[in-house]
Amino acid sequence: MTTFHALTVANIEPETAEAVEITFAVPEALARDYAWRPGQHLTLKARINGEELRRCYSICRAPRAGEISVAVKSIEGGRFSGYALRELQPGASLEVMVPQGNFGYRPDPAVRGDYLAIAAGSGITPMLAIIEATLATEPESRFTLIYGNRSTDSMMFRQALADLKDRWPQRLQLLWIFSQESTESALFHGRIDGQKLHALGEQLLDFSRFDRAFICGPQAMMEQASAALVELGMAPDTINIEHFNTPGTGGPRRTAGAAQGTRVTVRQDGHQRQIVLAAEDESILDAALRQGADLPYACKGGVCATCKCRVLQGEVEMAVNYSLEPDQLAAGYILSCQALPKGDGLVVDFDV
Incomplete structure (x- = not known):
């Protein structure tokens, strides 16, 4: 299960006129939680103007004891990047998800490449x-x-x-x-x-x-x-x-399958609940969040794999997939932000 922890901003270093490097202090008690492989990313969560925003940013420095860093570049109209560049200060606390992602490489001293x-x-x-x-x-x-x-x-x-x-x-x-x-x-x-x-x-x-x-x-x-x-x-x-940025597809698009009112069983933290789709193009993730489930997610673009779960029963179709590997797909894993059920009876598990 993906987890957020409150981390303190230890330092903010300007990189260019439109980018900063943000370093978080990682307490010793969380050192194992924030151990990471080069190429992975962090999901940051903040409430800005009354709205909860989540954004993924790649970890930008080789592992160092007691700290972890990401870089944020300003984008036009970007609410989170604007906040990070103009308002965030050292000493502030942000909710930071443990490292995620399959991109990158785990170096091996025995390898010559x-x-x-x-x-x-x-x-x-x-x-x-x-x-x-x-x-x-x-x-x-x-x-x-x-x-x-x-x-x-x-x-x-x-x-x-x-x-x-x-x-x-x-x-x-x-x-x-x-x-x-x-x-x-x-x-x-x-x-x-x-x-x-x-x-x-x-x-x-x-x-x-x-x-x-x-x-x-x-x-x-x-x-x-x-x-x-x-x-x-x-x-x-x-x-x-x-794939840290994807073309705007406007969310999943159904080609065939279930309609409004389709029921899906979601398993999480050892419990299960039933959710109901409000529209034929509503993703499993959006339907669950709308009905109060606290599911893990970040980009909602099929990129970060934070929202992945496993199909235990039934079938889905996915609009896009930029993060799951073929072996994960074969094992039944899906991206809930992109998944649309094909009929009633779908059961998905976020605990595997």
């Missing part, structure tokens, strides 16, 4: 933790980062990446791509897309040499980058994508 990271904008956040932890743990491994931004001033973690380069000059290669800033070579000007990666492959990098790739950024960039890496010689199962 050649890794690639491709990031654009705030997509650098999980990459910083993955790169630092991997190079620190695997003394024979190497990392190449391709990082796209509008300009130097908009780069998050510019100094942190420079520090990593100073620490491991022979094992870390950094390539900057700028879309709104002049560069000495046209190779490093523009946006990260399939064409840009093919150009880098022709002039600079042998992408087939990489053992594993990590991609995080806008959806279109990730799709093009993943396809290009396969074309350039990487195996699809070595490419890992972090």
